[in-house]
Amino acid sequence: MARMTMIEAVRSAMDVSMGRDEDVVVFGEDVGYFGGVFRCTQGLQAKYGKTRCFDAPISESGIVGTAIGMAAYGLKPCVEIQFADYMYPAYDQLTQEAARIRYRSNGDFTCPIVVRMPTGGGIFGGQTHSQSPEALFTHVCGLKVIVPSNPYDAKGLLISAIEDPDPVMFLEPKRLYNGPFDGHHERPVTPWSKHALGDVPEGHYSIPIGKAEIRRKGSAVTVIAYGTMVHVALAAVEETGIDAEVIDLRSLLPLDLETIVQSVTKTGRCVVVHEATLTSGFGGELVALVQEHCFYHLEAPVVRVTGWDTPYPHAQEWDYFPGPARVGRALTEAMEA
Amino acid sequence: MDEFSRLSLHIPEPAVRPGDQPDFSTVKIPKAGSVPRPEVDVEPETIRDLAYSIIRVLNREGEAVGPWAGLLSDEELLTGLRHMMMLRAFDARMLMAQRQGKTSFYMQHLGEEAVSCAFRRALRKGDMNFPTYRQAGLLIADDYPMVEMMNQIFSNENDPCHGRQLPVMYTSKEHGFFTISGNLATQYVQAVGWAMASAIKNDTRIAAGWIGDGSTAESDFHSSLVFASTYKAPVILNIVNNQWAISTFQGIARGGSGTFAARGLGFGIPALRVDGNDYLAVYAVARWAAERARRNLGPTLIEYVTYRVGAHSTSDDPSAYRPKTESEAWPLGDPVLRLKKHLIVRGAWSEERHAQAEAEIMDQVIQAQKEAESHGTLHAGGRPSVRDIFEGVYAEMPPHIRRQRQKAGY
16 A cells, blocks of 8 residues: 555556556657656656657647547557646547447447546636536547546546546546645645545556445435545535535446435435536436436435536636535535425 | 728639539649659658649550559459449449438449559558548458448448448458548548557558548648657558539638648658549559558658549539539549550450450449348348447446336337
């Protein structure tokens, strides 16, 4: 076991995978010599050579497009999009190509790629470094979508993603890179070294894609969250004293519906939390599923807490970010309904 | 009074429209054999002229002349002629089948047969093409079974794609033919990625990307050239300039650059323009580019100058936007007739043998069609299962898709 930040855990996952499988290659903008703007690939070029970890031109469609071609050849590319907000030029390659190659060719060709991207806000990144575009991926059949909330999961899930036979979108909440940020921006963040989930095995292990984890057991209300919002929700639960059960989805597609249904059936109340905008967000899908599968157990309307339906602002970051106070109010609302 | 008058927007127009006399006087056609053949390790800077000329081998008399001639034997040329004739017969039957309602859609190659048929012969087994929908000659010239192509077109019970993909969007890894997407330009950069992978693995195989004149306007074309140039990928980047992108003449995508091949020059990629209706010239240039790639010298850009004689697809009517007789005025002639003439001049072929071959090939195509139709056509006979809708989205079916399949009753 070692103490790792989420950056180190992600790097370790790529390191372990590259060491085990010569077909794993890593590239993206600033990824090679420098090791990535968040340093996730630091040292990989020195260790595995320039043809296995290298810098790419600033062309997201080119990065994903060449990765698809490499996967068709038989490699397992794990590429980085510098910020999730930069993903859009690659969206055509992801939706119409990566996601459909297995299907349209009936398995003659496949597309085992991983596209890593830092997601979410909390770093004063403004409109172009703060977005959470996960719903744009969950709406695409053929992709898998992962959002880890801690170093242990990040490493185990990234290894699974690299070993997966299909394209996986791996969204890394950038505000969690250095610690379990709970939304209290005015306080110093606890480093991962002081958190149990900062304990990460140095070698190979994997976490199955499609399994949620219950972060806190409770009986009064179910909170469904992922990424940064898991820690925000846990803080809100502690501060309100409500005995909530907090589910960390980890994987949005495929989704662990069973864990959700079991929990909501037990508690009869549900709050869905994400940082992305409200309208047509992934929360809408979660609420629909809860309604379809748990309607007769529900004692209150399901409540959503999300970013506002506006671009991510700069100066007003903490009025936009759905912090523990907003989640706390939603918990109270669900309990009092 | 301002020294500048008001601005106006320039909208390019083709020289002629329906009702006008076809006019290709602006298409400069160099004499066959007049363009030099550089060494494959030439400095790209020194052959910039080749992006503005047209490499041609067959002259008006049907002779093969100049430095790009002399690569193919009688037997290889006869094989090439047979492939082009097969593709033409195949197209004729499938067009008819579409009109008879046996499939929803078809795209023919009329006039462009030499491009894909000759190119395939310059590649080796194991190389990979990332084709568009107008390169079925890559399959035919690699002896892919015609019945399989028809099964795909008819979306029948033996369709290799299980009914999931539009007609003519074939796939065959075994025959070096990447699954055709149907949207444009995306696969060009994938070819570059495949080639990069081959180089990463110190393999000997090369890749070829395909794009049309119109689709070079897509940003993926630019990305492809950047990546190919930066990493010196062992890839051949093919542009098939058949003059028309559905109803849009090539000037709309080309802008002021003169030729499509010239797009490669800014990237330091050797760029060659070739007579796309000349089987020998296409083969010679493709071989040159393949040799460059195999010697690890990097990418080559090739523009095939040809003409789309038929409609864009069965959903298109070209008489609405270009003169009906334009294809007859096309100065580079017909690829099948030109190779036929050359073989006759060589003394390896005759009118009689040609007529006989035509009949035999048509018979072969009809036999293949009968076999394919015995497995069904789009609306009759054997068809893929409804289960096939749900299979293969992922390697392993996730629970939500399984629930939907059960809901559909399968």
